[in-house]
Amino acid sequence: MSLLKVEHLTKNFGGLSAVSNVSISVEEGELVGLIGPNGAGKTTLFNVLTGVYTPTEGKVLLTKDGKTVELNKMPPYKITHQGVARTFQNIRLFKELSVLDNVKIAMNNEARYGILGALFRSVNFYKSEAAIDVKARQFLAKVHLDELADVKAKNLPYGKQRQLEIARAMATGAKLLFLDEPAAGMNPQETHALTDFIAKIRNEMNLTIVLIEHDMSLVMSICERIFVLDYGKLIAQGSAQEVKNNPRVIEAYLGEEE
């Protein structure tokens, strides 16, 4: 059974069909790429998959603990609770907060106290907060951000901000990650470091990753499978080689150059 199954998904904005009748599936443990020219509907597809938009038509099915969950009827926060998280094309960190607090917010479900526990500072509050603190710091060490724990997110170098955003998505406990152009705006060195980082976390933490990327060297080097979108439609899928030589893909990209 696939981890994620998208069936005939369509998202219309007025007359524009940003995503149109897309059916794909992603297996557990895969690292797949989603490419396509500007405006192809890649981000919109992510937004539908993560509940930011409700689809006009179609279904998003996730396999969780052997059961099928229908994501397309859930608000974003519930989808996150199902083990699906994302990053954004334009970085959306909690800028004024420290790296540590960014991660703690992603771990908010670990808090074992309610409003009264918080107001009166119950024993549970202290226990739970201490546990979250330890867990968040351990997690930061795992993703090599522990030395920056107390730095405000907005003061991180650009590459580290991208890295933190991925780390924060992982900290929600997600098993399936959607990364929207994680290397956008990076120089070749930063891109290289990020590529290694993604490959590494995937292997170490058994993640399934779908990433949108314009940097073909990154896509070709780490993605096992690639989906190609153009004008909202899925025009090709397969290995890097297959996709590269697909006439429809070449046309879509060359057509854009004109």
Add this chain to the structure above:
Amino acid sequence: MKNTFLNKKNLTWLILGVAFFFLIQLLIQVGVITPYYRVTMYWICLFAILGVSLNVIIGVTGQFSLGHAGFMSIGAYSAAVVLRSMPNLTGLFIGMAIGALISLFVSMVVAIPTLRLKGDYLAIATLGVGEIIRIVILNMKITNGASGISNIPYLISWPLMFFFVFVSIMFSANFKNSAIGRACISIKEDEIASEAMGINTTKYKVMAFMFGALIASLAGALYATTYYVIKPETFGINNSINILVIVVFGGMGSLTGSAVAAIVLGIINNVFQPLAEWRMIIYALALIVIMIFRPQGLLGTSEASLKTIFSLDTYKNALKGLIDLVTLKKFRVAAASTGKGKQR
């Protein structure tokens, strides 16, 4: 961090609080704080409570509310009505409890539909709710309509006031410094990202709003017993804006900032009392000047911590800031730099 209440930080705050309480008590007893100054002091206390609680909604959670005086009036009228037949502290506490329940209910009814929406719908909705509460009170028999309720028993005392200031600031700080507070701050920072991180944003916005409304209604009850008389127009939009001024002035998101702002504005109000109608102009000018020099508010988003309270640098910087303010340094710097620009 130790795992119980009895850690160094909590104990130091507790000791500071108790010391402050006895200091003021002493000043009252030896007659330094005369009944005249006590009026200002109580004003400061009430507006510190109101400012801090509104700050939880606006500064911490990023939801703009203009209905704070409305919730204050619910507390004030509940207390006044109960005190009519039970003119003692028990009556006050019963009135407070009733006001708190009504406020929680009304705030929930307002919040759940409006806070689902992103953006500033809450500002408009709360503006409306504040007015509806006022008009309801204006037209009810039990609240005595436009003439309001007078001869409310004067039960306020420094220990009572101090208790509520301490408790509401403590609860607000505890609210902010918890997983709930973190969720609220993340909503203010970026609502879309917050939701993507698994935060049920509607739930936390409603929680912050109800919490603020609850504390405001307690302040309202204290207001009633401090000022003998309450009328519907006491709790109009003007009053909501007064509270908002304290939040902005102290720094959005800084709870201690709101407390400091209440003190500063209370003192400014008092010092210029003899100037009668000029007072409002000076008050407004002071606000404008400070907004030019410190648009982020007195404390910005940072909190006064034990470290800053016991650090000499804090006071040096504050003094330096004050001198810069009085000598209009910002204008001099601006003038100097435009001068240079012309020479080039």
